[in-house]
Each structure stands twice: as C-alpha cells, then as structure tokens.
Amino acid sequence: MSSLTSLAGFYPPTDTQAKQFLAAFVALFAVVLAHSVWSSRTGKLPPAINPPKLYDLTGGSTKDDFLRRSYEMVHGPSGEGPDRPYTVYSDVGPVILLPPKFAEEIKNNPKLNFLRNSEEDFHGSIPGFETFRADLSGQILVQVAKKQLTKFLNKITKPLSEETAFSLQTILGDSPEWKEFSLPTVNLSLVARLSSLVFLGQKLCRNDDWLKITSQLPVDLFYAAYKLRMYPKLLRPLVHWFLPECQRIRSELAQARSIITPVIKQRQAEKRKALEEGLPVPTYDDAIDWAEEESKRIKYEPATFQVGLSVAAIHTTTDLLSQTILELLTHPELIQPLRDEAVEVLRIHGWTKAGLYNLKLMDSILKETQRVKPIQMISMQRIADAEVRLSDGTVIPKGSKCAVANTSRLDGGLYEDPQKFDGYRFVKMRNDPGKENMAQFVTTGVNSLGFGHGSHACPGRFFAANEVKVALCHLLLKYDLELAEGALSEVTSYGFNLNYNPASRIRVRRRKEEIAIDSL
Template sequence: MSTTNVGVRSEALTTLLANKTAGSPALVVTIILAGLIVICLRFFEERSQYPLANPPRWYQIRFFKQLEFLTKGSEILSETRKRYGDKPYRLLTELGEVLVLPPGSAQLIRNEEQLDFSAAITDDFYGHLPGFEPYALLQHDGQVVQTLVRKQLTKHLSIVSEPLSSEATFAARSIFGDDTEWKGICIRRAMLDLVARLSSRIFLGAELCRNQEWLDITKSYTVNSFAAALRMKLVPQFLVVPYSWLSSDCKRVRQNLKDAEHVITPYIERRRSLKAAAESTGTPLPEFDDAIEWAEQESKGVPYSPSIMQLLLSFAAIHTTSDLLTQTMLRLANKPESITLLRKEIVDVIRSEGLGKSALFHMKLLDSALKEAQRIKPNSFLVMRRLATQRIVLPGGIVIRMGERVAIDAVNMVSPELYSHPEEYDIFRFLRMREDPKTANKAHLVSTSPDHLTFGHGIHACPGRFFAANETKIALCHLLLKYDWKLADGASLAPVHTVGVMTTLDPANKLLYRRRKEEVELDHLLVSSKE
C-alpha cells in the first residue's frame, strides 16, 4: 500500500485493534484513541477546494451518509449531477469520501501513474485482512499478476480458442443438457458456472479445470469476498478488524482460502517435483501451458502463493465476465430477432474461418451486441477508481490531494447526446460506429474511451479485456447455436438491485431454453482451423 494519509490511518487503526476483543475495556480505550488519531490526521490534511455534495447534518456523523449512499446511491448521484454539471465534487459513498470527476477527465487521468488502481482495489477489498490476501497480491513487488495478464494471457490468445471451445462444449452439456423441451434456468447462476469452468481451463489447465471442489471454491470466494467486503462498508472503519474476526461472512472467506490452498498446493508441488527430476536426470522439462506455469515464469523467484494468485485471477475473470454474459443473454432473449441475426453471422464466419482468434475478431455484430450490453447497464456509474499516492494537479487546475480517492462519472455511457435512444438495446449501435472512420477506433468491445468506460481507460485499463472478449464470444457461439432462448414469465430487464452506484438486474431472473440442432459442428471445424 502506498504511504498516504489514508494508508497511514488504516495501518494505525489496524495495529491498535488487531489484538483486541469485542466488549473488553481495552477496546473502549482503543476506540477513543482511534478517534483521536482520526481527528489529528484530519486536522493536518490539506483541505479540498471542492464541495461535499452530501454532507452530514449537524447531528449526524459521516458514517450515516455512507450508509445512506449504499441504499440510495443512484438517486444521490443523479441529483448531484444536476447541481454540479461538469465540475468536480466530493461524495460520501459506501467506500468513504470520493472525488468525482466529470467524464471528460478520464482523458486527463488515464496515464497518471500516481493514481494507483492496485492500491484502490486492495483498500476496497480489505487486502490487509486474513482471507482477503488475493486483493493485496495486486501490489506484489514483482507485479506478477499484471505482468501475467498483459504479457502471457494476451500473448496466448491465438491458442486459447480450442481449449475454451472444447470446455464450452463440456460445460454447456453439463449445465443445460440436451433436452429439446423448454426448461427454465436461473441465468445468472448458469453463467457463473459456465465462466468458472471456461476460465479455469486456461488458468489451471486440463487436469484441474473440472475439479468440482476447485470450481465451487472459485465461485464461493468470488461471491463471499465481495459480499463480505460490501458488508464491512457498513461497519465504522475503526471496528472493521474486530468485526472481520467475528463475522460469519469473513469466516467463510478465510475458509475458502484454506480450501484453495488444500487443492492447489499438492498440484504445484507435483509439478515442481517433475521439473526437478527432469533437471537432475538431464531429460527434457515437462511443458505446461496455463496460468500456473506463466506465474512461475513471471514471478522471477519472488515468493508468491499460487492459490492466492489463482483466486485473484478467478475473481477478476468470473465476476465481470459472468455479469456481461448474463446481461447479454437477457437482452438477446428479449429480442429473438437479434439472436437470428447473430446466428447467421456466427455460422458464416465459422464456415469461412473456423473459430480461432481471427474468426472471433470478424464476428463484428456479436462484438457490438456485447459492447451494447455493457453500455446500457454499466456495472457501476463511478468508474476508474483510483487512490492518489501523491498530490497531483491536472491540466485545467484540478487538484487531487495525496491519499484521496478519485473516480470518473460514467454518465456518458447513457447520454442521449452521445448515443441516440440510449435506453434502447441496439445490437447494431457499435457496428455502425465501427463503419464510421470518426468513431471506428472506439467501437470495438475492447476499445476504451471517455464515452465507454466499462474496461477503464489508459494505463490501468483492464489488461484481461482481450481474453474476456474472446471467452464471451466463444461462450455465446455455443449458447446461441445450440439452444433456443426466451424470457421466462416474470423476468425483468429493469435494474432492481442497486448497491451504492453498482447496478444489476434481478439475480433471480430466469430464461427458458431448449436444445436445437446447430448449423455447424463447432469442435469439428475448430480442429481443422488452428492458428
């Protein structure tokens, strides 16, 4: 963690509280001392020149405003936009105080190294607490996670199509079956299962990717750590550590981590033993081509935990990718004519090129449909969250204090000034933009711009977005060609769950599906079209 006022405050409170038990006299003294520390630190902090949009009333403490934002974030953000327009302002969110910058500022901060994404994530997900170590790995001295994704995962895109498609065949049959009669399924849960299987195939290799215990752990850790971190936002900062030891949510997270080590460690040790034996006998080293091996190469001898690494990769892949697939499937099921058009493109491309990297690139309508699903319902309306490691003055005079949290308002993604009829799901929207030279460079699913910030923008843009794009396209090829889809009764496309500024559709939404005869044999064609 960077040495910021926020970091110092967090470390001081953690040290004070780490060995105290709830209800003891020592804890009372600790709380008083913690309060004095906070007051002293605030006294010496640089004052912000920007207004606090939702200040507590005279009889309230800031925590109550953070709690209010957790349940009414969208309304509060909508109201503050009207008040401040394109001017920066501060907002008390479930994560604490955040300096909110207008969408155009994404260009200004995109390459600011002093605005630390890793530090923000580590802080948001309590990387200093036992069980949450995967989030602290982002600040590993060797930057092993970031290097693995940028260098190795992206480099191997040309060879991951076949294992992904092979696993999609197995996973689709396992999750959906081959029944030609209409059946219902919770689409969110199904996409979570599907993405966990596909991602594990690339991260862990063929031997472990179908290990049900591991698949359950990755899904559970993703859900449990997110839920636990969210609930800890409701706890005053100085009580987070004792709460984490008493909370059943956090206990589940710690157990998930122990279970992960139990599964992964013997596997890693066996690999290392095979390599050592080969070296001692002078025989060729066994070859492995998955994220376990890539991490061994990129760590360059710097110690790290393979199980922690795998959980972090799984969280990053499963949470966002399964959400994108869920949103896309719901939108498409609501417009059956879109499915027909996408099937035609998929079949035409596969018959011409197979299902390799180049073929996926040429599925332009599918690419547009995915990007449109991201646009119409962003995961969050405060994006590019960063933590300032030093004082920064941006062009135009915007001052960001050291230790300050920063976020960009993603309102551009639903702006009628940028997107005609932004409330409508239009699978052709980004295809049209792609055909216009003025907008072509920001119309691809993996493109980033201030007008579409789902993947971030600049040096901290999601490095795994190229893999995620290929993974989602392969998944949709199997889902759309092999099954018919329609909305179940009661399914809704209206955002119903809002946590802070995060939005989601009803997680209980169901789709109806039935097996159909696909126009092309995906696996058969893939074998003859390796790249």
C-alpha cells in the first residue's frame, strides 16, 4: 500500500476531479492486481511446490516466501532436487523446474526461447533495461561473443597479462606489509579493467569514469530488475518511472552514452577521412567494431550494447574469481601447488593458448568452484514459444517458463563426497579414459550446467576462463593472501542466486614471484 500512497501523492485530493481520478486509479489498480495474479495461475502447469494463496492478490507473500526458501524449494531434503518436473512460483513468476536429466532433451529445442526469457525477466521493453532486449542480445551480443571474441582469444592473452600487472599495481600496490582489502571491490575493479581492455581498448579501460559506470551499472541493473519484479507485470510500465532504482540506471546509462558516443563519432570521422583521401579504412579490432559488423542493419545503440557486454561478462566473472579465491584461502594447501604449476607451465609456454590449457590444476579448481557454488541454482532458462511435450509426458504450455535445476552437481552417484571441495577432482577425472574433455572447465553437459548447455551455453565462457586464469597467476605469484580476521566465506541463497559473502575481506602483501611473468 505504501507504493500506492507514493503514487497517489502526485494527485492532491483538493478538487472533485482529482479525487474521482484517484478513485478510478485505485479501482484499476485492484483489477490489474487480480488479473495479474489469476492469469499467472492459469495453464496446465506441473504441480506447484509453493502454490500462491487465494488471498495473496499481489503475489508479494508468495515471492517473499520463495526468496527466503528458494534453496529448499530447488534442492529438496536430499539436496539433489525432485526427480520429476514441478512448478515453483518465484520472483519472475511460475517456473517449471526440470530435473537435470532433461537438459539434453531441451538443449536445442527451437520452441524453447532463451532470449525472450531474459528479456521478460529483466524488463527489456522498459526504458533503462534496453540491454536485455532480445534482438540486441540475440543477434548482436551473442554473435560478437561466439564469433569475434572467441576468434580474438589467441591475440589477447599477452595484453591481458600486461593489463593485469598494471591493474594489480594500481589496486593492491607493492607493499611487503599486510594490507586489508574488500575482496568484491578488488575483483570487480580488476575484472572491469580486463574486460574493458578487450571490449574498448586500453584508453577506455583506464578511464576512471567508464570503469565506475561499467562496474556499478550491472549491479544496479540487477537490483532495479528485482525491485520492479515485486510489482504486478501490468503495472511495471508505469511504476518504473517512480522507482529510484530505475531512475538511477537511466541516469547511469546516460553517463555511459556520454563516454562512448564521442569515441564512436571520432572513429566515424577517421573512417570518412580515410575514404576521402583514398587511404585504408582504419580498423580497431574491439567490440565497438565487432558490434557494427554483426549488427546486420539492426538498429542498436552502442552504449547500451557495451553495457550489455559488461552485464554479461563482469558480474559473472567477478563472482567466479571471488569465490575461487575464497575457496583457496579456505584450503590454503592448494596455493603452493598452483604456484608451482604456473611457474612450470609459463616457463615452457609463456602467455599462449597452450600455456593456459596446461594449467590443469587451476582449471580443475575453477570447475570445482563452479560445481560447489554456481552463480545460480538453475540453468537453461527458457520461455515456450509453443507447447512442448517432454519424453515423460510433461507438458510445458505455450508462454510458460522452464529451467533445469542445477542439482546434479551434488549427486553422490556422480561425485564422491559431493559436499566436499576437492581441488583435484577434475584433474583426476582427466585421467579417466573418455572423460578428459568433460573434465575441462569450459565443457558443458547434463552434469555440468554452470555455463548452461546446448546452443545457448554461455558463449563468453572461453574468454572468462582465460581472463580468470591470467588474473590468478598474477595474484598467486605476486602476493600472499589470507582471509581477514573474522571474515566469513559462507555461501547464501536469495531467489535462484547463490551468493558469496559480499562483505568478504582479505589481507594481501607483496611477495617475490618465482618467475618474471611481466616480461614473458
């Protein structure tokens, strides 16, 4: 009711006409609420684990209950989740959760739309959230990641190392004395710099204004999306104008445009001048040019696209790097073997594709980290463009949402002692005949859903893996690290998300690296 009161404040009840208008608005509000709730309960969905109560017209109580008990709803008492499809009423509406065995069955089904699901969950049609539009994400961003970014990986490893060296010097310094830092702040700053190097080049990756925007806006976007979901869907096109969180992301997006637009105009001028003078047209080999190449006449806004890249790359990679460091500091016996491996591999291969591939213990630790704490408890989120009937007879109605529960990661039949973090788990799996490929961090499968699976598996995972490996080599060889006194590393759940402790703090001091990795 407080939201209604704040909206009503725009119509002071001082005359009859205003009072009548407000009364009509209240009536419309009630009708919309009822329509929203009841429409979400229609359709032949599988049995619900948390069906909404009849009196919960806004759906607010159901959403709050889900946000608090989501882990239990997804994993069940055994931790491995139910063995048949069921419905969860979540903050994004009812979602049909499928056991992991269905991942292979739905992975490439053209009737199940990944991009529409993302657009709906993150309000892509509402000002400020344009980065989640299906056309922008699908036909440009995904193609840039699949085709251009992956092709660029061989060229970027050495520059990533150089930028990591510069960034860590800036962020952590060279003091041999212990200093305390916020782990999320350190990693967000580092990943923002490294990602921006690839997406925009060295000049902008060191632009403080851009780094501030590209670090903060993805966080604010996710929070604003969450706040807006608390309102019935039919009211969101109105409510977003009044929510401070939505106002903030529109302001930040405007700042992003003010930084990117001059760069675009300068490049356009340079290309025009080259054409006029009969000279070769300059190329820049970064995401600005890649987007132009992949847009294929789709109208898009470069700043919005760059924010989309930041959302896709920075948030998830920061989460992975932070959780990996927390696991290493909780299991410090892994740090020296990682250092030894890095020294041996880099001496032989340097900063090359072969070098990163042969960091097999590091690769195993990354995969084990993602197994123990993926960024979400679910994967392969989709909206059905048409009715889909699964092999067990389950029907996914047209317009409904579905996802695969990422619970096989805790299956004792697949993993020995699955609740235990074992950094060598996937190193050992690589030695099993026929399992070498599946044991690699970037490989997806029914039992490895951290990056999704099938045609919509995360296209940027190869870049993310390289980026994190380069960062870890520099961090571990150049610094001693430990958890700050009283720091907690436990994982919490909220909605479908699994979160490391955002208050995590570490102590860092400079050490003498065994190999001069800056000059490799």
